[in-house]
Amino acid sequence: MASNSRSSIIHVSLMVAFLASNIALANDNVPIPAVKSQLNSWYHQNVKPLSQRKTTLDPSLVAAESAATVIKVMQDGSGNFKTINEAIKSIPKGNTKRVMVYIGSGTYNEKIRIEREKPFITLYGAPGKMPNLTYGGTALEYGTLDSATLIVESDYFVASNIIISNSAPRPDGKRKGAQAVALRASGDKATFYKVTLLGFQDTLCDDAHWHIYKDCLIQGTVDFVFGNGKTLFLNTELRVLGDEGMSVITAHARDKKTDDTGYSFVHCDVTGTGNGTLLGRAWMSKSKVVFAYSNIGCKDSNSSLDFFFFYIPFTCIFLHLQS
Numbered sequence: 001m002a003s004n005s006r007s008s009i010i011h012v013s014l015m016v017a018f019l020a021s022n023i024a025l026a027n028d029n030v031p032i033p034a035v036k037s038q039l040n041s042w043y044h045q046n047v048k049p050l051s052q053r054k055t056t057l058d059p060s061l062v063a064a065e066s067a068a069t070v071i072k073v074m075q076d077g078s079g080n081f082k083t084i085n086e087a088i089k090s091i092p093k094g095n096t097k098r099v100m101v102y103i104g105s106g107t108y109n110e111k112i113r114i115e116r117e118k119p120f121i122t123l124y125g126a127p128g129k130m131p132n133l134t135y136g137g138t139a140l141e142y143g144t145l146d147s148a149t150l151i152v153e154s155d156y157f158v159a160s161n162i163i164i165s166n167s168a169p170r171p172d173g174k175r176k177g178a179q180a181v182a183l184r185a186s187g188d189k190a191t192f193y194k195v196t197l198l199g200f201q202d203t204l205c206d207d208a209h210w211h212i213y214k215d216c217l218i219q220g221t222v223d224f225v226f227g228n229g230k231t232l233f234l235n236t237e238l239r240v241l242g243d244e245g246m247s248v249i250t251a252h253a254r255d256k257k258t259d260d261t262g263y264s265f266v267h268c269d270v271t272g273t274g275n276g277t278l279l280g281r282a283w284m285s286k287s288k289v290v291f292a293y294s295n296i297g298c299k300d301s302n303s304s305l306d307f308f309f310f311y312i313p314f315t316c317i318f319l320h321l322q323s
């Protein structure tokens, strides 16, 4: 049973992903290779250019991609907008075209919500000039899920080369509602390439539906990847900012046996510091998380596992990386 769930979770994976007009859609018959150096060629096998995949995709998506436009957010006024919110506001509800929002370098102190009615939006920056989308929302002020700096409720969202952070101070265990989300991903078929997510407790709310994160960095302290997404993380670093207390990486929220959700971390690296870091704890009773072909190590330890797997059928299982 365990090994079936593992392979189905890994196979869940590649449905749709785009970068610019590159569509990812897999007939994922070929498993992810065990050797990391083969990961990118496997990925590109499954993520062919749009022109080669048109007949296999959602027609509304094909139509959206064929009419893509670019708008620019530049703080110096040289683009179409100076803020990300203005750019998102300019996109109509019921949007049917891919809108690529280029964001120039700089720190954007904004709280952004991309509503359900605005699918097909891409936010992207340039490598080496990644914009920093940051805000200091906390659970106390907004509730945990709405504390996020960027909330994406719409489908077919893409982000690339951007930093999304929550600037609220690190919870000290005394302040109430100090947890603070950087990104909440609630729409279907979202992809994140080279995105950096910075926070402490609850950094990434990978809330629901199908998502891919590739070549990303996610930093946090407690439950910093949480939610009920059906999500594949590839070549992504999970950086633990642990202290003398307990750190927890994932808190998956699978609730029913019939839910086909779960987090798969494949060819990922767990890095950072801490004294007692858990790979995961069950938020709901049927949480499912897989670490495959991943390096799991902390500062003071040489532990490194080529393959690690756990499945939590009914109760919490605590896995200590270090003792």
Ligand SMILES: *[C@@H]1O[C@H](CO)[C@@H](O)[C@H](O)[C@H]1NC(C)=O
Pocket (backbone or CB within 6 Å): 132, 134, 163, 165, 166, 167, 198
């Ligand atoms: C982005 O903003 C966060 C929160 O304010 C900050 O911690 C981080 O250092 C910034 N990163 C960069 C690269 O500017």
Ligand SMILES: *[C@@H]1O[C@H](CO)[C@@H](O)[C@H](O)[C@H]1NC(C)=O
Pocket (backbone or CB within 6 Å): 243, 244, 245, 275, 276
């Ligand atoms: C690490 O945790 C253990 C048990 O939880 C505790 O006894 C120890 O003092 C901690 N070490 C540090 C350096 O905080």
Ligand SMILES: *[C@@H]1O[C@H](CO)[C@@H](O)[C@H](O)[C@H]1NC(C)=O
Pocket (backbone or CB within 6 Å): 300, 301, 302
């Ligand atoms: C880790 O490995 C290095 C090199 O093999 C060794 O010198 C070091 O003592 C090891 N550290 C621990 C904590 O085992």
